[in-house]
Amino acid sequence: MRPNTTTARVRNATARRPQRLAAAALAALLAVAPGCTDMYDQPRFEPYEATTLFSDGASSRTLVLGTVPREDVRGLPAVEDRELLLTGLKDGVAAQEPPFAVDRAVLERGKQRYGIYCTPCHGQLGDGRGVIVQRGFTPPPKYTEPRLVDAPLGHFFQVISNGHGAMYSFAARVAPQDRWAIAAYIRALQLSQNAKASELPPEDQSKLQEAVK
Structure with a gap:
């Protein structure tokens, strides 16, 4: 006795549904993953990250000894007070x-x-x-x-x-x-x-x- 054709189609579609959802999710992930990765891994040093560029091995540069930043004097008018x-x-x-x-x-x-x-x-x-x-x-x-x-x-x-x-x-x-x-x-x-x-x-x-x- 042949199985009901409509029932078989429903069963097949139900069985394939998880596969389709997984494929769609994977495609979406692959579409956005390169962009997110490129934005995150930019050519920069993180705070306190080590480097071989400088003899002390630190990427952050220290201020000149005795430097005390007070104000940005660039472009300020000459005034008495x-x-x-x-x-x-x-x-x-x-x-x-x-x-x-x-x-x-x-x-x-x-x-x-x-x-x-x-x-x-x-x-x-x-x-x-x-x-x-x-x-x-x-x-x-x-x-x-x-x-x-x-x-x-x-x-x-x-x-x-x-x-x-x-x-x-x-x-x-x-x-x-x-x-x-x-x-x-x-x-x-x-x-x-x-x-x-x-x-x-x-x-x-x-x-x-x-x-x-």
Whole structure:
């Protein structure tokens, strides 16, 4: 008596299923294994790995005797008070003035750096409504808050340097002179949003009157 054809096919398919799964798993493994291996085994020395390149057999090089790293002096402006430039402090407290004169070029630089690093959270106007905040991130304070309007310029330098609250440090991303430029631009933002028309120079008052006509 012949076995049922449909039953035989089902049995054969069931018997082959583990083999097919194993083959598919092996193919997937072979597809990704070379990439993972190449990424992991890169031409580099692991910490404390031995090498024959140096006479002491160590791959890590020691610093020159007496070396004490303090700061990266490359690109820093020449100023009288380097401590103020690098810390934002004057006589141990947040400084009221920057370590160099603020002119239009400094404000333009501050505006450009602010646009790159600060606007995502603080917004173009410093109102704390940047694009990240609009998507649910913790809103920062407005620069027009009285405590920030009264804050010394060194306060903003230190916040950029050290971070504060949900904001992380930008010291590794923004050079000290650019932190001061950003701080100066923040002050300009504060002044612009609280300025009175009567306080403007006569020529600017004229331009303003022409613009509102």
